[in-house]
Amino acid sequence: MSLPYTLLIDPLAADDATSATAGTFREIDASAPALRVGELSTQRGDGIFETIAVVDGHVQESEPHLARLVRSAEICDLPVPNLRQWRAAIAFAREQVPAEGELAMKLVLSRGVEHGPAPTAWLSVNAASDSTDARTKGIRVVTLDRGYDHGVAERAPWLLLGAKTLSYAINMAALREAHRRGADDTIFVTSDGYVMEGPTSSVIARIDGVFVTPKPSGSILAGTTQASLFEHIREHDFPVAERDITVEELRRADAVWLVSSVRLAAPVVDLDGVPLALDAEANAAFTRYLLSPRD
Amino acid sequence: MSLPYTLLIDPLAADDATSATAGTFREIDASAPALRVGELSTQRGDGIFETIAVVDGHVQESEPHLARLVRSAEICDLPVPNLRQWRAAIAFAREQVPAEGELAMKLVLSRGVEHGPAPTAWLSVNAASDSTDARTKGIRVVTLDRGYDHGVAERAPWLLLGAKTLSYAINMAALREAHRRGADDTIFVTSDGYVMEGPTSSVIARIDGVFVTPKPSGSILAGTTQASLFEHIREHDFPVAERDITVEELRRADAVWLVSSVRLAAPVVDLDGVPLALDAEANAAFTRYLLSPRD
Numbered sequence: 367m368s369l370p371y372t373l374l375i376d377p378l379a380a381d382d383a384t385s386a387t388a389g390t391f392r393e394i395d396a397s398a399p400a401l402r403v404g405e406l407s408t409q410r411g412d413g414i415f416e417t418i419a420v421v422d423g424h425v426q427e428s429e430p431h432l433a434r435l436v437r438s439a440e441i442c443d444l445p446v447p448n449l450r451q452w453r454a455a456i457a458f459a460r461e462q463v464p465a466e467g468e469l470a471m472k473l474v475l476s477r478g479v480e481h482g483p484a485p486t487a488w489l490s491v492n493a494a495s496d497s498t499d500a501r502t503k504g505i506r507v508v509t510l511d512r513g514y515d516h517g518v519a520e521r522a523p524w525l526l527l528g529a530k531t532l533s534y535a536i537n538m539a540a541l542r543e544a545h546r547r548g549a550d551d552t553i554f555v556t557s558d559g560y561v562m563e564g565p566t567s568s569v570i571a572r573i574d575g576v577f578v579t580p581k582p583s584g585s586i587l588a589g590t591t592q593a594s595l596f597e598h599i600r601e602h603d604f605p606v607a608e609r610d611i612t613v614e615e616l617r618r619a620d621a622v623w624l625v626s627s628v629r630l631a632a633p634v635v636d637l638d639g640v641p642l643a644l645d646a647e648a649n650a651a652f653t654r655y656l657l658s659p660r661d
Numbered sequence: 662m663s664l665p666y667t668l669l670i671d672p673l674a675a676d677d678a679t680s681a682t683a684g685t686f687r688e689i690d691a692s693a694p695a696l697r698v699g700e701l702s703t704q705r706g707d708g709i710f711e712t713i714a715v716v717d718g719h720v721q722e723s724e725p726h727l728a729r730l731v732r733s734a735e736i737c738d739l740p741v742p743n744l745r746q747w748r749a750a751i752a753f754a755r756e757q758v759p760a761e762g763e764l765a766m767k768l769v770l771s772r773g774v775e776h777g778p779a780p781t782a783w784l785s786v787n788a789a790s791d792s793t794d795a796r797t798k799g800i801r802v803v804t805l806d807r808g809y810d811h812g813v814a815e816r817a818p819w820l821l822l823g824a825k826t827l828s829y830a831i832n833m834a835a836l837r838e839a840h841r842r843g844a845d846d847t848i849f850v851t852s853d854g855y856v857m858e859g860p861t862s863s864v865i866a867r868i869d870g871v872f873v874t875p876k877p878s879g880s881i882l883a884g885t886t887q888a889s890l891f892e893h894i895r896e897h898d899f900p901v902a903e904r905d906i907t908v909e910e911l912r913r914a915d916a917v918w919l920v921s922s923v924r925l926a927a928p929v930v931d932l933d934g935v936p937l938a939l940d941a942e943a944n945a946a947f948t949r950y951l952l953s954p955r956d
Contacts, residue, residue, distance in 0.1 A: 372698055399694040401703060403667055403783050408696060408771070410829040411706020442830065443837055476703070488698050513813040513820050515852060522806045524838040525831055533828030534705040535737065539819040542738055557810060 371463050372396040373455050375487035377448060377475075391455045393462075396490060405486060407476030411533030413485075414438035416473045418456075419627045420491065423465035424659040426627070428456055430590040434530060435473060437588075441529035445485055447475055455489050468494040470628045476532070497629040501653050504635030504644050505550040505624065509613060510540050512554035512562055516610070519584035528584045537565030551624055551632070553616070556585070561611040567626035568592035569611075571619040572645070577606045591625040591656065598655045621645045623652070630656040665691040666758050668750050670782035672743060672770075686750045688757075691785065700781060702771030706828030708780075709733035711768045713751075714922045715786065718760035719954040721922070723751055725885040729825065730768060732883075736824035740780055742770055750784050763789040765923045771827070792924040796948050799930030799939050800845040800919065804908060805835050807849035807857055811905070814879035823879045832860030846919055846927070848911070851880070856906040862921035863887035864906075866914040867940070872901045886920040886951065893950045916940045918947065925951040 372394050379390035394400050406412040416431040435447050452473060463469055469491050476486040519527040526533075544552040553569055554562040561569055561580050568589030570579050577599050582588040596606045616622065622634040622642055631652040633644045667689050674685035689695050701707040711726040730742050747768060758764055764786050771781040814822040821828075839847040848864055849857040856864055856875050863884030865874050872894050877883040891901045911917065917929040917937055926947040928939045 370699065374698075394698075396697065396699060399696055400698050401694055401696040401700070402691065403669075403689075403695050403769070403785055404665065404691060405696070405703060408700060408703040408708075409710070409767075409769070409827065410833055411702075411827050412830050412833055413703075415704070442834065472704075474698070474704070490698055510819060511813075511817045513810075513817050514808045515810075518806075518808040518852070522808050524805060524834040525808050526834050529830075531830040532704065532706050533830035535707050535824075535826040535828035536820055538705055538707055539737065539821050543819040557813070 369463065369469070369491060369493050370396040371459060371491040372400070373459055373489045374400055375451065375455055375489060377445065377451070377487050378484040390451055391458070391489070400488070401486065402479055404479045404482070405476055406478060406480055407474065407486065407532050409480065411531065411535070413474060413476030413532040414442060414444065414530055415475070415532060416530065417627050418471045418473070419494070419630075420460065420463065420469035420471050421657055421659070422467065423460065425456055425460050425471065426659070427590060427594055427661045428453070429661070430593060431473070431627075434588060434590060435475065438529040438531065439475065441523070441526055442531060444475060444477060459489055459491055463491045468628070470494045474532070494628050497632070500550070500629055500632040501649075504633040506548065506636040507551050507553055507624065507634045508544050508547050508549040508638050509555045510543060510552045511557055514556055514585065515558045516556045516560045516585070528587065530587055534565070540565050549636070553624070555613050559613050561613060561616050562586050563589070564624045564626070567624040567629070567632070569616075570595065570623045570625055571611065571616055572621045573611070573615055573619045575605065575620070577604060578611055579608055580611050581608045589625065591627050591630065594660055595625055595631065595652060595656065621648065664758065664764070664786060664788050666754060666786040667691040667695070668754055668784045669695055670746065670750055670784060672740065672746070672782050673779040685746055686753070686784070695783070696781065697774055699774045699777070700771055701773060701775055702769065702781065702827050704775065706826065706830070708769060708771030708827040709737055709739065709825055710770070710827060711825065712922050713766045713768070714789070714925075715755065715758065715764035715766050716952055716954070717762065718755065720751055720755050720766065721954070722885060722889055722956045723748070724956070725888060726768070726922075729883060729885060730770065733824040733826065734770065736818070736821055737826060739770060739772060754784055754786055758786045763923070765789045769827070789923050792927070795845070795924055795927040796944075799928040801843065801931040802846050802848055802919065802929045803839050803842050803844040803933050804850045805838060805847045806852055809851055809880065810853045811851045811855045811880065823882065825882055829860070835860050844931070848919070850908050854908050856908060856911050857881050858884070859919045859921070862919040862924070862927070864911075864917065865890065865920055866906065866911055866917045868906070868910055868914045870900065870915070872899060873906055874903055875906050876903045884920065886922050886925065889955055890920055890926065890947060890951065916943065918944075
């Protein structure tokens with residue numbers, strides 16, 4: 367089976383209780399056209415997604431990703447995702463893709479064709495990029511102003527800050543800006559100086575011996591990898607905390623990581639041009655845990 | 662010829678100076694799949710667009726739209742749009758669509774398939790929704806906080822505020838919020854109280870006898886319809902100004918319009934629950950002008 371491996375999913379078919387779930391998705395050729403130009407995902411970035419790691423044939427913690435997909439759908443007034451159907455598609459795809467190596471499985475739920483009857487959905491599995499260097503040697507990061515103040519999400523829920531939408535043009539532009547500045551990635555900060563998240567990752571810092579991450583207040587995405595890693599850290603009796611973190615605090619952290627589903631834990635070795643220590647032992651333990659079957 | 666009428670455009674073919682421009686786009690069936698799921702427009706809302714009105718066979722002021730497409734491409738680090746090719750596609754499409762009535766012609770330039778060789782581009786012509794009521798009876802509008810302060814664009818160009826990107830999930834969510842509040846549309850305001858724009862329109866207000874619109878400072882999209890209408894107003898010796906407008910000023914305006922390419926000038930008759938006067942004479946003149954062939 368060649369990659370990307372893609373299933374086109376028919377959410378309407380799943381509404382029919384008499385149809386077998388397996389009949390509600392079908393393999394398609396990823397190199398062939400599959401979507402109409404009237405798709406709202408493509409016209410308006412109007413849809414939501416999740417990216418799940420598949421490591422040596424194991425789909426990593428799909429349930430927290432599905433829970434976040436449901437939460438994103440709620441925030442975006444999209445139809446509730448049919449989790450039975452998504453679970454069946456994930457399980458089906460897992461059987462078709464290589465059982466060795468690291469893959470990235472993407473779930474997409476679009477609002478569908480404009481004025482159309484139903485959302486459009488698909489699942490696509492790609493080979494993961496090689497993240498060895500990022501995981502072992504670390505990444506250079508610059509902070510970038512996200513333009514929002516700390517309390518914006520509570521005040522303006524229509525900004526969709528807690529949802530993982532397809533409207534990622536700003537996230538991609540921020541990564542290009544980071545590259546222009548000679549960095550590998552960026553951490554968004556609020557206009558009033560609080561740490562938010564990376565464009566495709568969560569921030570974890572060790573400050574005064576405590577592993578901290580910005581409180582998922584609605585202004586940032588609740589990180590599935592961050593949550594999993596915090597559970598692991600807690601089990602090993604290290605203190606963790608979800609709390610507000612200022613940029614000044616981040617600068618004096620013992621160690622900082624950007625964590626995400628596929629690249630996993632990438633230690634930050636340079637923050638805005640200032641070198642940061644890499645805790646090789648903790649870092650190796652994180653990667654070992656994150657690569658192991660976690661559920 | 663049935664609508665939507667769609668041309669798929671091959672930007673790479675246009676790079677070949679020996680190929681005829683007309684060979685670089687082709688008609689497609691809009692109801693058939695045309696885009697891959699790997700498209701960055703659909704995965705990341707990563708692309709730009711323009712919507713141009715076609716009135717009784719006349720394409721309204723395509724050049725300002727093409728100029729803005731070029732500006733959007735610059736802001737988004739996309740390849741420079743090939744204007745010769747776009748002009749040819751616009752002219753070709755114009756010949757194929759109904760010569761009577763109001764249509765909406767959409768140009769889309771996507772970053773293309775991930776890791777692919779070229780951007781993806783298409784042009785699609787649809788029947789315009791009937792805007793008679795909005796133009797004659799007016800619209801109810803609520804203001805919504807855009808979360809950004811007034812100076813954000815200069816400080817953070819990676820927020821792409823001056824570009825018309827495909828990442829419109831927030832714009833669509835703001836419209837849903839307006840509908841939830843019993844309104845037809847919304848005006849985004851900065852967190853520090855300045856008027857910005859509608860999710861798909863520009864704001865024009867008459868304050869103390871002067872037609873004003875927010876200065877296109879980079880925080881808002883430069884409105885093609887607003888610019889055209891200002892030119893018209895100026896020619897009729899009424900004063901116009903592009904300047905900062907506070908929400909308080911907007912509330913005491915003599916009249917307010919939301920203007921856009923297809924709905925044209927929609928007078929605001931209710932702002933956050935407070936009735937606003939509709940200047941029927943000015944309003945009728947605006948619609949007459951905007952429906953006339955403007956170039």
